[in-house]
Amino acid sequence: MKIGVVTFPGSNGDTDCMEVLRETPGCEPVLLWHKSVDLEGADALVLPGGFAHGDYLRAGAIARFSPVMREVERFAASGGPVLGICNGFQVLTEAHLLPGALLRNREILFHCAWAHVRVSSTRSPWLAGIPEGSVLRLAVAHGQGKYYADGDTLQTLQERRQVALEYCDADGNLTPKSNHNGSERNIAAVTNESGNVLGMMPHPERSTDPLLGSADGRALFSSVVSALAGVGR
Amino acid sequence: MTVYSVSGEALREVALSEEEYRLAVGLLGREPNRLELGILGAMWSEHCGYKNSRPLLGLFPTEGPGVVQGPGENAGAVRLGGVLAAVFKVESHNHPSAIEPYQGAATGVGGIVRDIFTMGARPIALLNSLRFGPLEERENRRLLGGVVRGIGDYGNSLGIPTVGGEIGFSPSYNGNPLVNAMCVGIAPADGLVRGLAGQPGNVLLLVGADTGRDGIHGATFASVDDPQESHKGVIQVGNPFMEKLLMEACLELVGSPHVVGMQDLGAAGLTSSSVECAGRTGSGVEIDVSRVSRRERGMTPYDVMLSESQERMLLVVEPDGVESVRSIFEKWDLHSDVIGQVTGDGTLRVKDGDDVVCDLPIGLLTEDVPRYTRAGSPSVELKERRDADVSAVVAGVDHDPTGALLTLLSSPNIGSKRWVWSQYDHTIGTSTVLGPQHGDAAVMRVRQTGEGLAATMDCNSLHCYLDPYAGGVGAVVEAARNLACVGATPLGMTNCLNFGNPEKPEVYWHLSECVRGMADACRALDIPVVSGNVSLYNESGSEAVHPTPVVGMVGSLPQVETAVGIDWPEGAAVYLLTTGQEPVLGASEWLRVVAGQECGRPLSADPVAESSVHNLLGKCIGDGTILSAHDLSEGGLAVALAECCIRGGIGLDAPDWGGSDAPEQLFGEAHGRVVVSVSSEARTKLEAACESLGVLCESIGITRGESLRLGTVLQVPLADLQTAYDSALSTST
Amino acid sequence: MREWLGKITVVPKPAVNDPQGIAVLDGLHSLDFEEVRQVRVGKHLDVRLQAESQEQANEQLNVMCERLLANTLIESYEVRVEESDE
Amino acid sequence: MREWLGKITVVPKPAVNDPQGIAVLDGLHSLDFEEVRQVRVGKHLDVRLQAESQEQANEQLNVMCERLLANTLIESYEVRVEESDE
Ligand SMILES: Nc1ncnc2c1ncn2[C@@H]1O[C@H](COP(=O)(O)OP(=O)(O)O)[C@@H](O)[C@H]1O
């Protein structure tokens, strides 16, 4: 299974993504430079965290126009699994591959911590292997991660089960306190309508070893590998 | 007497004294032109030339079997395990941060990161040591907020985790905050890149950002004592995105046979970087400023040579390799200019097209920098404070152990710094095993070898103020102790000497005594100093900051999994390990916070006795006997125990604790004291180890329950401890 | 072709709450500017460009806003064009 | 007392490095807006406040800029006052 890690000049989570993918059985990671227009036959794509083009103006705004993004759009439209992590999520919303926008955190400040999220929909191949309702402990680190969409969109997202992860406490309760960045309805991750594109603020690729605080993030990567194997893409 | 054509004002502008000017003219055999004068001023400034500090720096031990690169390069390096080297240095950006806290701190991080990747090392961790005036003042809150955001944004953008450091508050920093940043990188031990010029004919390549009029005379401004009044240049604005590209491109070039040397542009920009490269190889350089890409029209050679625009690098490349090296930069969308070449004549020749606008011997700018050894003496005020009758002050305090503990926990020097470090990305890179506030030092895993790399920054500036020799010893010993508490052994040290105007006898006395103490401690503990930085003239009004010789220390653990934090588990036995030194209240945090007095003398550490404690920790953490460790520093025993409770989320039950409620016992400060926890089965093992290594060990109690209970002296609910601790920086939010 | 100076203002839409605005408001209040009731913080861009006419410059700037300079889901923008003095 | 709307623009001074402006310029060029020659990015603030007169509002806003809203070492600012419509 070939998984492409789409790298912009200011990406900084690419190395961590490559690392966890290398350690995921059945997975062959490949770095895809933002100027490239060839996805090198990747079966799935990860847009890692970082500050794609310095994130001046708005996070992800300029990255959206990188040459590789046209291919990413095509790949997503054909149903290929795409995961945007943190800045990758911001790029995907700017590119209109995912609904909504990510605003500055409620407390304005950059916030680095460990957060719990509840898996509220497993429609995405990245989450298909994780039991619904599971609580994951994942690293978060962002300044613009407050998920925003208008009321109707939020309604639709929930009806269509596009809300994938929600900030919660250690026991899985959606409390105001656990919603550390002030996201609408505690939303930490959403998918597109067909479920193949997932954007999330937390960092599964940093949550890969108990020594570092949690290994819960590994499940997303093994999940997509099994999902793809099942489909036989 | 000769009459010179230069005005007093022109000399003041470049911070040269008339005597220095006379000396320079004598050496040069003529008067310098305006550009040459600017270059001379920058290179002879304290910041670049170390006029006042170089003789003192000579006291530091800089050699040892593990040293791969000692002082003199962009950063120092020590051997880490077999084939790797840890490359590290600390850098100050105090004056720029006083003027524009966000940009000043951000560009400080940018500068230290460049020093590390210039050596061919990949930066893996950032730390910082900060000092501000009290947070009750709005201006200090503004400075703190700006500095923290600046450090965070820059490091976060680069993807280098900021994993540790320290912050302190005292009125002496009003108007002159200290911002010291430290970076640690990893490189192959035999593959370090140096800032060398090499053979005549080698090409000088200037890479990165265009040159603007930023920070002209930054180096000289850092060498006069009123940042607010003296700063006239354009403030530097950092671009971490550009730095990220530079870093990746430069690291890609490590090992290229064409690259002879790399040198970042820091203080005094192109001037100091080219002079340093040439100076290290005894060659000369010729630069044509008309080839330098500029951000603005109308810049003079003076502007170009002295600009401190950020995110620029100078590469020395063999003539055949220029095209291949430039192609790597192009790949990263970076612009590069061929601006000159290395010559064999030992001069710095600057041309503007065909005109020679500067022709100075390199030696005049490096070896000939005047060196001053001054006479120092303590001020009368200091002597009074130091010799004050501490017991009389103590007797005047209505002692309430619980109240004092909560007050100390909620004071900004001791309380939680979460508001600060949660703004720093400390998990990027998936190597942070012990991040901010998790252990006494930060611990990173070294993927290549499975080792742990530990780093810490320390300095008790109150101790340094009241007894600079003891404070200097203490800073080194405390840093080593912090490394020991996570299970690491020190490999090497860097430092940043933050002091006031050295021309004042009391400041020079503080500076020289601190350095003497640090150097003696380094020798006693066998820790080489491999890099550092000096920041003098930190004054506002006419008051010097408290002497703040910040120690940055790096150590290693054979296996990173064995590292322990402060947090103790439930059901563990808690011991206090000591060298037998009895704690005192002189120069203590209790005296400052509870009694409102900065007076008395701190104890001086005994490095030899201290070593046995460190050895014990190394052994018993390495073999898994010790489950958590925390050293006793500001606030003494009670504060250390409270911190362990808070971090572990578990109380301490010590019904049989035999100590008294005297403030010395609870809050007094001494060296060589560490609280550890072990499983109940491991008690005899720990006791035996202490016995054999000559460490005193006192059983304190068991970790359990919801409160900190110390005999009949103290019983405080965990929730109260937590609330007090978390409130410390609440005024800043 | 002449040179024009486009002055672009991008502000968060009213429905999107603006924590920066709130923080600045608090800051002003703590400096005793009690008379301030509300603050919204957005971006300002000075864009110098070549165009045949003021209308054309205006039109181009609007396209830039739609495509890159503003995210119209959360922000509204305003364009003014002046003759460039440089 | 009436309510006024202060429109404040804060931009980096000409000599000050503006990496954000450079990045936006590059972004516009890569979107084929070749006609753009320079971009500088700053802040815009809408400040609603009470004041006796337009002049007074203007004066207060200038003080706010000096004290909090702009760092005059690196930024210059411009204040306009309108009658508040709210
Ligand atoms: N306090 C100190 N202790 C040890 N070495 C020092 C100290 N201060 C400066 N140095 C060394 O002197 C050299 C010049 O330092 P500096 O001027 O800060 O370099 P840069 O311009 O690259 O930041 C470096 O090798 C540095 O490590």
Ligand SMILES: [Mg+2]
């Ligand atoms: Mg350097």
